[in-house]
Amino acid sequence: MAVTAPATPVHAGSPHDERPLWRRPNLLRAALMFLVGSAFAYVLVGFLRSVNHYPNAWHDWNAVLTVGLLAAPMFFLVGLGAFDYWFYWAAGKPTRPEDHSGHGAYSWRDYFRVNTDHKVIGIQYTVHSFVFLLIGGMFAMLMRAELAQPGMQFVSPNAFNGLFSVHASLLIFLFIIPVFAGLANFVLPLMIGAPDMAFPRLNALSFWLLPIAGVMMLGSFLAPGGSFSTGWTAYAPLSTTAPIGQTFFTVGVQFAGASSIATALNFLVTIITMRAPGMSFFRMPLLVWANFSTSLLVVIATPFIAASQFFVLLDRGLQFNFFNAGKGGDVLMYQHVFWFYSHPAVYIMMLPGFGIISEVLAVKARKPIFGYRMMAFSLLAIVVLGFTVWAHHMFVSGMQAWIRVPMMITTAIIAVPTGIKIFSWLATLWRGVLRLDTPMLFALGFITMFTLGGISGVMLAMIPFTIHVSDTYFIVAHIHYVLFGGSLFTIFAGVYHWFPKMTGRMFDDGLGKLHFWTTFIGFNLTFGPMHLIGIQGMPRRVADYADQFAGWNLAISIASFVLGLSTLVFVYNMVVSWRGGPRAPANPWRALTLEWQVSSPPPVFNFDAVPTVVGGPYEYGVPGAVHGVFREPKVPATTGAPTVAQPH
């Protein structure tokens, strides 16, 4: 699993670090600093309240908690060592320009500290995200248990509202968005022939912001009054008047968002400045194009959700009354600002998947991607159009009526670049030599399911239809066809595809196929019928429903448990293969892109020699074509212990 090295360099947290344990950057110091941060919040709030002669100055736990949620994680990060190097630099201490002390993984412990190696960070991200997939999925199954029959059986209405709110928040902010960042973190620098990301320390900080957001959202269940229960959309004024659990979402999103923005900046700079010689923009693999487009979306859009949640925080904590209609607040404003991020966010959750599918299909069909340039341009078209459609979430919100029509048109037009991508993938399949292994099955499953999600998306652009089905199970069905059948299928395809590269082991293809078929069938049986009950009149986000929907809901609940259990096949396959699967060769799929030209797993600094790119990334079927060449020293093409680059 970990890259082992005969000569371990002195790295942070290693036994060669002479400082006492509690002063070294590690989880212990982080825990101590977390306590310091909590105390800081308590004293700050108490002091400010007492100098202002507030009643009950030292016992307002809601205020302490609000400030603590902001302050304690920052102290935690300092304790963890995420800022150590920058502190040296800011203090004018001698810094080490070629400091690789935090780089690479030499034992499992190195995955639990601030690590600057993009491959370690990629694995941290991916494994961390899948933990939250399992938790979020479990919440979904609890909801389905409650919904199996009309009436209330297992949970209270408040707990149910909490379940679907945390379910969506975790799967959006702690699974789909970061897992794509994780896969790209591992693969993208290798693909463009770079030794690492442009800003490795920022990269490490980006990752460590995420567990904070995740623990915070989960921790909201322990808050007095229960977890946040206003949906992942947290519409004001419901969210500004909700119990303290809401603050866990409001603040948690800030940490997840900051992580997203920092990573996107990192990707942009890496892609623009660190490509190998010869890799022009139109020789970049489409995964790189996809992450380039996604990062543009993230840096432009994510500040808007940060703003929307800061408004809510100020309303909650300091009575700013941004969204209090009785005090001149504007309720609809929240939705405009929120969706100005959250609609582009659905493309943030989809474009990296498009990239993965392009990589998998070209390799598995043994053909060049059909219409490569149109594939790249359609990504950029989606980026631009993605910013012009947000108000289609607000067709029944009571906003100014005329906005609906232009938003309907732009929404429908996005189907054109998306259609170009689907048709180009189909043409790539045509006359290829298809390897129908697990990654390919997930890729094909993705195309069919995402087409359905896209079709229901065009239907939802049509205002008169949306007026009827908005806020119903039709929306639940649509979003799961897009994010589960779409995004999650591409994530599975990508994880299987790069599993040999990431771990140096092969997965069990038989179990992989079992995983695909159980997921594919369970998925359709779960979410297909939701279209129907939505149109028939079942609203979303309800713990109880009219008796007429009882039959379908029971069927959906049963199917959802099949779907949930299918994930266990995946987890088993991953764990067992990682521990004891057959050793993976450097290039098991005979792919052309650069990440497959180094050993599996790759050396600590990726390339012993900088590769030179001499052609396109998908020249399958062209006799003798290569994408990149290595001048000496030659990179070992065999398996076994990878070459260890010296830290200098």
Add this chain to the structure above:
Amino acid sequence: MLGTVVIASAVGIALGLSIHWFPPAGSTQADKIDTLYDVLIIASVPVFVLVMAVIVFSVIFFRMRPGQELEDGPPIHGNTRLEVVWTALPAALIAGLCTYAYVVLRDIEKKPTAAQAATREMKVKVFGEQFAWTFTYPKDVAGGKEFTTTDLYLPTGRSVDFRIRAKDVIHDFWVPAFRLKMDAVPGIETHYRVTPKRLGTYPIVCAELCGLGHGAMRSSVHVVTPARFRQWLQAQAKPAAPAGASPAQQAAAGKKLFADNGCGGCHALSDAGTSAQVGPDLDKVLKTKDEAFIRQSIVKPDAFVEKGYKPGIMPPNFGQTLSKDELDALVAYLKEVTS
């Protein structure tokens, strides 16, 4: 392959159109929206069938056979004509659908002309609060005096303009049978209009998450004949149970009030056959309480909040929406069935 696509599309469209998707069409607007949906099905099915067909054909005919392990496909990089076609055709399809949808939108939101409408359009105020709907009929309809009720009665064939407001948080006033909904937003008035056309009782559903009792915020709209509507209006002017009525009459009136006001949406009460858990179980909590307490709990629900429940959940305006006689009847009924 083309033949397969055509046949499969035809079968798919037939299947799609034969499914009973919608609840009964209760308004003139509903018919137009249902037709739009049929058109969307007809346009969508061939697209999906085409994608599926290409994948299934590729899997069958182009899958790797034994001995092909090292073979590649032909290095086809693209085809400009094909790419232009699959950009232009979907764009044209979408342009058509958008135009049609726009026409439908204009149609369903249009104010009926005097010639079309047998009677003048009626403005009904809809007021959403956690977790109940109340409706206010205007003076000209109610015969000189505006009145507020928790029952929504509408005559067929007469256009209604719902003027929608919210008190606390955002709600959404949705009648699936009418196919129309609109958010009730604090601070602004929203609206939509509808012409009911089919007799019957249909659900009213809150479609925007509004808190704890969101799932229970359901009610009914009764679409009746114009004659029956006039009768109902006249009945509203009369008290629920005349003063000095016998206890049995009071209890019967109270039971009806309990059902009509949606109390059972939140409270369990065995006599009324309700089992909701949003609010306290009335069979238990009212067992030892007197009439004054019951009256106070209806009129000022936050004066005493049962342990384990939160203040601010129950609508505080029943004191206004219920007349004095109605309140008496409801209190008498609750006292009788819980003690």
